[in-house]
Amino acid sequence: MEVIAGKRFTRATKYIRAAVIITSVAAIFISLLLASLILFARALGAPPLAVPQSTLFYSGDGEIIGESDNGQKRYWVDLEEISPALIDATIAVEDRGFYRHHGFDIKRIAGAILADIKAMAKVQGASTITQQYARNLYLGHDKTWNRKMNEAFYTIRLETNYSKNEILEGYLNTIYYGHGAYGIQAASQYYYGKDAKDLTLAEASLIAGIPKGPSSYSPFLNMENAKKRQKVVLQAMKDEGKITNELAKKEISFPLVFKRGHKTVDRKVAPYFQDAVMQALKSQLDMDDRTIELGGLKVYTTLDKRTQEVAESTFNNVIEETSDIQAALVSMSPKTGEVKAMVGGRDYAKTPYNRAIQAIRQPGSTMKPLLYYAALEKGFTPATTLRSELMTFQYDDGKSSYTPHNFNHQYADSEITMAQALALSDNVFAVKTHMFLGERALMDTARRFGITTKMSQVPSLALGTSGVRVIEMVNAYNLFANGGREVKPVLIKKIENHKGEVIFEHRTERQQILNPDRAFVMTQMLTGIFDPKLNGYTKVTGSSIIPQLTRKYAGKSGTTETDSWMIGYTPELVTGVWAGYDNAKKITVPAEKTYAKNIWAQFMEESLENKPVKKFKQTDNVVGVYINPANGKLATENCPVKRMTYFVKGTEPTEVCTEHLSEGKTHHSKEKNQEKETWYKRLFNFWGD
Structure with missing residues (x-):
């Protein structure tokens, strides 16, 4: 029995020893496996922690205005x-x-x-x-x-x-x-x-x-x-x-x-503007949709929320609810090109088509300032005169002809100055100037001003018959407002990735494109559409909105059968408004023809409310003289109307207006007689007392 018990004990000891050995081996194996996994994990390095995150859009003052809409908020x-x-x-x-x-x-x-x-x-x-x-x-x-x-x-x-x-x-x-x-x-x-x-x-x-x-x-x-x-x-x-x-x-x-x-x-702020930012991320910065939607970017834009709110409320205040007409607005800083407000249509929910950056429409007479700047470069001055009369122009080597018409078929039938022609928007004067400069001059000038759309070398180009984009046309006026320095429309100031690292930051590099003296002269000419002193055979084109304006503006309106424009500026803000039908239907309702001007006037006044009035800074090589607006000659005290007009030094008129000298002498003599008569009456009354 003892032998059997001893054998069993020996066998049990072997099993226990085997179990211990197996367990130890297993433990060592598991430990080695875990150690290997840990070493392998370390060798692979840190796994990326990047996860899909919503891209956020910020206004110019750092407030969130929207985010990428992918159904997940991250x-x-x-x-x-x-x-x-x-x-x-x-x-x-x-x-x-x-x-x-x-x-x-x-x-x-x-x-x-x-x-x-x-x-x-x-x-x-x-x-x-x-x-x-x-x-x-x-x-x-x-x-x-x-x-x-x-x-x-x-x-x-x-x-x-x-x-x-x-x-x-x-x-x-x-x-x-x-x-x-x-x-x-x-x-x-x-x-x-x-x-x-x-x-x-x-x-x-x-x-x-x-x-x-x-x-x-x-x-x-x-x-x-x-x-x-x-x-x-x-x-x-x-x-x-x-x-x-x-x-x-x-x-x-x-x-x-x-x-x-x-x-x-809760409410998408400036939806047309945000769409334009999304487009800029793709076209200018080459970002793909996934990066934009789920890259966790922080996109700091140029939008000014208050200015944007003013723009949207002005649309609602001016345009009648029953009207089917559309409109667009772009407002920019002339110094930087930063877009402060953008409206691409009346209702984003109904139509997200952004007319401010996508639509190509005829600019009408808003093209004339670019033409007249080209004329200043070729020796014209605000006092240069041409005859305003109905006439037909031959072009294309005499194969074609063109007859421009003024509004309501009104003409001076005499010579008028370029300053007055711009203020009255005389079409004949513009086409004459265009033909004198050569049909390519305006197209080349427009390219310098940043207009990229296709243009036709025809006489009617002077009257804005070739389509442009609203944002490009507004940016062109930036060059007048900032003294001729090149700027491009800016929507994005800075972009940060999900780690907070700056991956893009806009830097403005302003190259001098225009002569600053001529740019100032053009700005002063463009104040003329709001100055009744330049009334002639018709009123200045800004006369209907003069009562709404409380500070000095420069600008130009433009009208075609299908498009209505108003672009104008102060030293700190340039704004353009377009109104028209998407299907290019003629604008026939009188009230609809005034929408662009009224939206512009109300927007500018409210946007600049409580801000200091800034004057356009005169350049050193410019001189201002009083001229008779009707003939462009130096005004005398006898001229019934005289207006301060600016010229590049050396180009100002030297001829004095003599049209009112005889009237002045007669008028002066009458005043002297009245003065004597009044003196004698006073003396008689004194002794009579």
Whole structure:
């Protein structure tokens, strides 16, 4: 018996020794495997933490005006910009051992396995914050062994390459909180209308419970479940020693104020402008759609919110609701080219077609200032005279003819000055000038002013019969307003990526394109459309809006059968307005013909309200003299009308107006007699007393 017992003992010892050896080998193998995984994870380096994020658009003063519309709201904020209460609540309810484990909570895993075995079903999860973050970043939510193995590997990679705070920050910025809100910043804005850093304990404890089941614990879908979940969160915080029992009871009953809706899209600010920014990102900066939509960019634009609001309200005030006419507006800073306001149509919801940057329409007489600048370069001056009369022009080697007509078929039938021709918008004078300069001169000048659309070398080009874009035409007037320095329309000041790194910043490089003296002379000529002293055979073209204006402006209106324009400026703001039908239908309703001018006048006055009045800065090589507007000669005290007019030094008129000398002598003699008569009467009355 003893022999048998000894054999059994020896056999048992062998089994135990074998088991120990196998276990040791297995432990060593597992340790080596884990060590290899960790080394491999380190060798691969840090996995990228970039996640799809909404691109945000900011106004010129840094206020959010919109975002990329992809159905998912994703914003990234630093851990320091998240409420400590939310951080504590999340860790307490999701992963109490977060700062103690290395990606896996063995005790929780063992407990979950036992609970699942006992219930014969999966009833308890054991995923840590790191595991959930790995799943959100790189994997789906399918329940397969392959996914679980990948999740474990990515968890190791995250833990070996990032700090706990970096992992927690990433997790809180990517977890889904329901209603399209990814990350705590989007969720805070959606549920409470505030930033994540401003969440109270009551707000944080409720929102921290939502990720477990957004469709079950959203307060907007099931308030009762949401409050039960909040109670679980507060209890977990109490168990972790983050809050007292009394505070937990107080916060569960604290009334919450919800502000449902994503903060940035309650109302899309300046939708036409934002579309133009999106187009600029693609065409000017070569960004693809995915980068724009989900790149987490911060796009700082040039938009001035108040100026934009003035533009939109002016459209509503001026254009009758029953009218089908369309309109567009662009307002810019002449010094930088920055677009401060843009309206591409009357109702973006009905038609997102942006007429401010896409439509090509006939500019009419707004083209004349470019023509007359070319004339100044060829020796013309504001006092140059040509005869205004009905006439026909031959062109194309005599094969074709063209007969321009003035508005209402009115003509001076005498010579008028270029200054008056511009103020009255005399078409004959313009075509004569155009033909004298040569038909290519205006087209070449327009290119220097930044006009890129196709133009025809015909006599009618002087009257704006070749189409242009509103934004280009407004930018052309920038050159007059800023003294002749080249600027281009600017919509974007700066772009930051999701890390806050500046990847683009606009820098204005202003090249002198025009002669500054001639640019100033043109500006002073363009003030003439608002000056009744230049009235002649008809009134100046800005006469209808003069009563609305409280400061000095320069500008030009333009009218064709299908298009109505007004472009004008001060030293700090250039604005252009177009009105017309999309199908190029004739404008026949009298009120519709005045929309462009009235929108422009009201917009400029309100935009510049309470701002100091700035004068156009006279250049050193310019001189101002009083002339008789009717003939361009130096005015005398006898001239009934005289107007200060500016010339490049050496080009001012030297001939004195003599038309009113005899009238002046007679008038002077009458005044002397009246003076004597009055003196004698006074003397007689004195002695009579």
